[in-house]
Structure formats: C-alpha cells, structure tokens
Amino acid sequence: MLDNYEDILTVNDLADMLKIGKNTAYQLINTGQIKSVKLGRIHRIPRQNVIDYIIEKSR
Template identity: 35%
Template structure:
C-alpha cells in the first residue's frame, strides 16, 4: 500500500487503495464535489490535507 503520509498530492488510485474501494467508487467520490480536486489535463490530483480533513469529518 502506498503511504499517503509521505505524498503531499494524491492520485485517484491512492485514494482507491487507501480506502479499499473500487476504481468506479473512487472516481465517483472525486467527482461528487465532496473533495476539492485539481484537474490537470485528464489527471485528477487531490491534496493529502484535503483528503485527510474530509476523511476525519472536518470541513
């Protein structure tokens, strides 16, 4: 498993692996508007801090 603690910016695959969810579910999450994501071309990047804040229920 990738250690997200050492990565300041995450990919959808990192979130998928960390949460133990499928690819479709991971993309649904990042496209849901619940997380601030940055799109660079076709790539989707998520700040580790944004992800962990969301995961801990802090807004």
C-alpha cells in the same frame, strides 16, 4: 497510516488509501466530496483533502 502517501495523490492512490474501488474514488471526486485539481484529464488530490473528508465523515 496516511504518512506512507505523497502530499499529492492520484485516483489510484486515493482508492488504495480508502480501500475502495477506482469507480467509487472517481465518484467521490466528481461529486465534490473530496476536492481535487484536474490537470488536463488527470485528477490530483491533495492528501489534506482526504484527511478533511475522513474527519468530516467521522462526525
């Protein structure tokens, strides 16, 4: 499932991947639940960080 996505994701990719809204995706990033890198005004999320978040939440 996650193999369909690039190694570096956008917020839109994250929202699509988790089947959540864009505002919820930003909330996960801004609260640090999913780690991201901010380049200027744009967030980039390593796919592995999303995998780590899913694993952590499934425990």
